[in-house]
Amino acid sequence: MLLTVNHGPIRELRLNRPPANALSFELIHALREEIEKAPKDSARAIVLSGSPGRFSGGLDVPLLLGYDHAAMSQLWREFYALLKTMSCSSIPIAAAITGHAPAGGTVLASFCDWRVVADGTFIIGLNEVQVGLPLPPVIFAGLRRLLGPRDAERLAVGGLLISPAEALRVGLIDEIAPPDQVIDRAMQWCQSMLALPHDAMTITRAEARADLKSYFDQNLDPEIEKVTASWWAPETQATLHAVAAKLGKKTAGLSS
């Protein structure tokens, strides 16, 4: 469900959980482990990519609707741990957003160092509210860091999905590239990082990302508990079941 491709010192982690690279506990866990493992294997940068046309569809709603409270709690703990790992990574991570990246797909990208999106009619954004899920505060904090308070409020509260062009305009992404060049561009960005004096880059990068990292200095247990609890709220369950039913009809077995 997660392919590892080495390109010299750059390690590509390719989401590979068909059909939509939707996030299960196992994929979130694998991603966290691989990001932590990369620098230990002497990788000096990471490209996080997806399938052509699909970066990640976010949480695997149909699958997760079958989780019990313990499993959901474990999933959110792991997701927070993944975001912490990304925020604290000692090596740069570029998101090669190869296609659709709603909800969790955008979350993963927004905790990377840099983002390039495939040109096309792809959707990006945090549509959690649209599917009945209050946006977890850590995710809002990551969004606000990129967009500023005004656009972050507008997009998050409205649960808006936007185009690559609009995402570039508001600062949710850094670049748009032709679909067949999006991974190459992420790779080139990593190479530009590796071409810099290593220590100067690394120390400055730590300073520039200290605000993101500091979010994880607080005790996040109460936040994670609240986020987990919100999954079982009647409105959320009703909306998610409707979403899952629609997905089921459209793709006949999305979460297989």
Place this chain on the structure above:
Amino acid sequence: MLLTVNHGPIRELRLNRPPANALSFELIHALREEIEKAPKDSARAIVLSGSPGRFSGGLDVPLLLGYDHAAMSQLWREFYALLKTMSCSSIPIAAAITGHAPAGGTVLASFCDWRVVADGTFIIGLNEVQVGLPLPPVIFAGLRRLLGPRDAERLAVGGLLISPAEALRVGLIDEIAPPDQVIDRAMQWCQSMLALPHDAMTITRAEARADLKSYFDQNLDPEIEKVTASWWAPETQATLHAVAAKLGKKTAGLSS
């Protein structure tokens, strides 16, 4: 001085204090009461609008120059209370900026959730410095939240009044609409909020606006006292009297 128009679940509060919808103690007080009352009356969103061509001219300077210290102190307390009410409102508020919105007009809009301005040669911005009034810190905080520190500093210190197009560029507003559609657009934005899963929207909105709300967690008495005192500074009084004299000549009885 404040009309209430119900459009199903959306309540429009229309400033109606001719000729310029300038803010007196009574209008500020009425506005605060109506915003607090709306959700109790089961309104689910608010549109704050003004008259065609005039949203609000800000504080009614000629009138306020007749206030004594106690009255000015009461006015500023009420204005801070209004801004707190807007920041903490449990339902979304859209500003339908129907025309000119200098100073206090812009302040009201900037504490709403979303802003649309009528297309035309209307002025918007915080020109307090131009009329001799140091910008109250709470107002600067609201502006910086929308524009970021650089543009907020530039506009606030210079007391600049800008066009709708420039306001859109810097993020002071969210949209421009033809004058006869500006209230409709604000209504449509409210409807888009009401179409969302209620709890998910409400919880995410509270998170997105927590930074604005948190300003009012501190003891604001010293700030309000300082703002009140600044009204009586010789420079401020001289400048405001000059402004009032000019207004008096131009509109013959603006503050009637």
Place this chain on the structure above:
Amino acid sequence: MLLTVNHGPIRELRLNRPPANALSFELIHALREEIEKAPKDSARAIVLSGSPGRFSGGLDVPLLLGYDHAAMSQLWREFYALLKTMSCSSIPIAAAITGHAPAGGTVLASFCDWRVVADGTFIIGLNEVQVGLPLPPVIFAGLRRLLGPRDAERLAVGGLLISPAEALRVGLIDEIAPPDQVIDRAMQWCQSMLALPHDAMTITRAEARADLKSYFDQNLDPEIEKVTASWWAPETQATLHAVAAKLGKKTAGLSS
């Protein structure tokens, strides 16, 4: 090395250390003294300018490579003191960026109130990382204040030098002017400040810059020691010597 030109109430401080207005301890010290002296001499605004085509090339690397530890420590203490003086200045400072402004040139400009750059193929930006120097945290804080966290991270970590047009787009500068008018434009901006009611402008300006000023409320000794120590790191020394050798060949005696 620093010319003082009075234009009525506006004092121009013109960097004049050929060929590149590179920063030595003496120039940094002189600049701080002159900025502190200006309001005592009844100047009401300052224009900080450079030579045609060259605003400032930043730290005088070839010269500084000859400094011992005590001299470098003294230089950084003075540089931090200069930035504090600029942040706390009681009168507005406009940067007339007359030409190239890499590294320290951009730092000086970013702690001013307002920035205009000469139109042309000039470079601006914080390329410290490119020359092996971790960006000092205070400098990153000043950059993030102007650009927001995303662009500040992107430019600082990459050590990117950008064009005036790109600098305007991201908010690193406020205006572009023809080279022969850049000082005039800075002067006009100062005049627009002086035309405002003095106390209202001054109080609002202090509020708008309080975030910048507050950086200096903390004990900065540990930060300054770390920055000084980074100068002697092997990677930094190797990269700086390579830069100096290249500069030496190109300009035959840059730091003379």
